[in-house]
Amino acid sequence: GQNIDQPTEMTATEGAIVQINCTYQTSGFNGLFWYQQHAGEAPTFLSYNVLDGLEEKGRFSSFLSRSKGYSYLLLKELQMKDSASYLCAVYSGTYKYIFGTGTRLKVLA
Amino acid sequence: GAGVSQSPSNKVTEKGKDVELRCDPISGHTALYWYRQSLGQGLEFLIYFQGNSAPDKSGLPSDRFSAERTGGSVSTLTIQRTQQEDSAVYLCASSLTGGGNQPQHFGDGTRLSIL
Numbered sequence: 001g002q003n004i005d006q007p008t009e010m011t012a013t014e015g016a017i018v019q020i021n022c023t024y025q026t027s028g029f030n031g032l033f034w035y036q037q038h039a040g041e042a043p044t045f046l047s048y049n050v051l052d053g054l055e056e057k058g059r060f061s062s063f064l065s066r067s068k069g070y071s072y073l074l075l076k077e078l079q080m081k082d083s084a085s086y087l088c089a090v091y092s093g094t095y096k097y098i099f100g101t102g103t104r105l106k107v108l109a
Numbered sequence: 110g111a112g113v114s115q116s117p118s119n120k121v122t123e124k125g126k127d128v129e130l131r132c133d134p135i136s137g138h139t140a141l142y143w144y145r146q147s148l149g150q151g152l153e154f155l156i157y158f159q160g161n162s163a164p165d166k167s168g169l170p171s172d173r174f175s176a177e178r179t180g181g182s183v184s185t186l187t188i189q190r191t192q193q194e195d196s197a198v199y200l201c202a203s204s205l206t207g208g209g210n211q212p213q214h215f216g217d218g219t220r221l222s223i224l
Contacts, residue, residue, distance in 0.1 A: 030208075048212065073179045095140070099154075102151065
């Protein structure tokens with residue numbers, strides 16, 4: 001079957017660092033995406049990993065381990081505007097993307 | 110426009126009615142996707158278009174759902190004889206050529222409520 005697991009909700013403090021984990025079991029793997037979705041808005045692309053390792057992009061970094069079926073999104077120097085849902089999605093091939101249920105992050109002052 | 114545009118943004122209708130949802134992808138994007146997002150659920154894949162062709166319709170929940178795309182651009186998702194379980198946010202996304210390492214660009218969605 002196809003399964004992606006993420007924590008439902010996380011809370012962190014402004015200025016802190018938070019790590020959002022994603023584990024996946026899919027019939028195929030051709031890359032993993034992270035999207036940010038503010039309430040009532042469209043998901044927006046954050047990062048893409050297809051090889052093992054860390055991809056850094058400003059305050060956001062994403063890590064992938066294909067052998068473990070595991071990824072995380074690391075957010076540094078948290079800001080209030082980072083309060084949103086973070087969606088993990090696997091491209092399993094043949095134009096099919098499988099999305100997790102998302103992690104709702106609350107950033108507290 | 111610069112982004113993916115969906116209309117209407119909200120739709121409230123009675124059970125049993127037909128509804129039509131529209132998606133205008135980013136100009137030049139050949140790949141177009143429809144998803145359904147219910148409360149507490151992940152994005153559920155519905156259908157994918159490459160140009161005007163839909164090679165993958167496997168996600169459509171029932172034969173009450175249909176979709177078409179014309180001119181390699183605008184797409185419409187039609188739900189016939191709506192049921193209460195159809196209530197959800199319907200998201201459209203496009204990407205340049207589809208698949209692989211290309212991120213999807215999403216519209217703001219249509220929030221559908223069936224009374």
